[in-house]
């Protein structure tokens with residue numbers, strides 16, 4: 001007996017779902033291509049080292065051995081391979097890239113998640129101004145308008161905020177990670193315990209409100225009024241507020257600031273963002289600035305911003321208004337193949353009728369209410385069954 005089950009966390013796609021996914025990917029790629037983004041494809045397999053600096057354990061990769069016994073992994077991320085690619089080729093920068101592809105992460109047991117996911121994304125490499133962040137956020141907004149009924153809420157944060165704040169209050173690295181850990185997991189009693197030792201310091205008021213620092217721009221500014229933050233944390237905060245204010249000017253775009261959330265990836269160095277839809281807990285979009293990533297591959301440092309789009313989730317929830325093409329069946333005899341070839345080339349709406357004889361072809365066409373055409377002896381087209389709605 002052959003094994004007929006799929007490996008854990010994988011699935012086959014077919015029919016409507018596969019069609020919707022294909023449609024979304026095609027539309028997205030068309031629009032990026034038109035705006036002069038450069039397509040980039042990298043292989044599914046990479047050496048383990050490409051991901052090594054960025055916590056392979058957290059990513060839980062599939063590992064394989066190549067012919068020389070080197071460990072290769074199925075890529076758990078698409079940004080790191082692009083950073084690697086840029087250091088080994090001399091593509092002119094600045095440059096805007098886009099990609100679509102599958103990545104593999106082994107999900108926790110029983111989490112119900114898939115281990116193979118399709119992601120699309122953009123990387124804007126060589127751009128140091130916040131306009132690059134805005135380009136990403138505008139793309140989220142367009143997708144939200146086009147397919148998600150304007151229901152995407154953007155959450156803006158900053159990858160340096162927590163670290164620069166904690167660095168100014170303690171040099172104890174264990175304590176710093178403990179505070180971050182409890183904060184990010186929103187385990188409030190444990191968090192309170194971890195910050196207790198700062199009870200008599202100036203920072204305590206802030207530390208106490210930190211887990212609640214998410215919400216509309218105005219609310220966050222109000223909450224932080226009169227609170228003095230260390231200067232690095234203050235400038236991360238200012239930048240976050242600035243970007244959130246700009247985004248709130250995009251018509252019907254919901255935006256909040258979240259200063260108590262973990263950056264979505266370890267390589268971010270500046271503004272980060274996530275996009276959520278309604279009550280779905282997983283984010284659909286996530287990205288940020290990663291100015292030091294290329295340097296870690298021994299190239300020049302290069303400012304960069306990018307984001308990923310969870311295409312599987314988008315496929316599930318997108319509202320696609322499809323235009324139905326009017327289809328027509330074309331009945332042919334095998335020796336009329338020459339005419340059939342010509343006709344199929346002329347009209348994309350012709351679908352070959354594969355029925356054995358004209359009678360069954362007619363029956364099927366009537367049943368489906370689709371016009372049936374046949375090729376006559378002179379190689380011309382004749383109507384055999386009309387569609388009543390024409």
Ligand SMILES: N[C@@H](Cc1c[nH]c[nH+]1)C(=O)O
Pocket residue numbers: 077078079121122123264265286287288305306307308
């Ligand atoms: N690779 C990131 C998304 C991203 C693209 N570019 C920058 N960030 C992720 O999977 O979360």
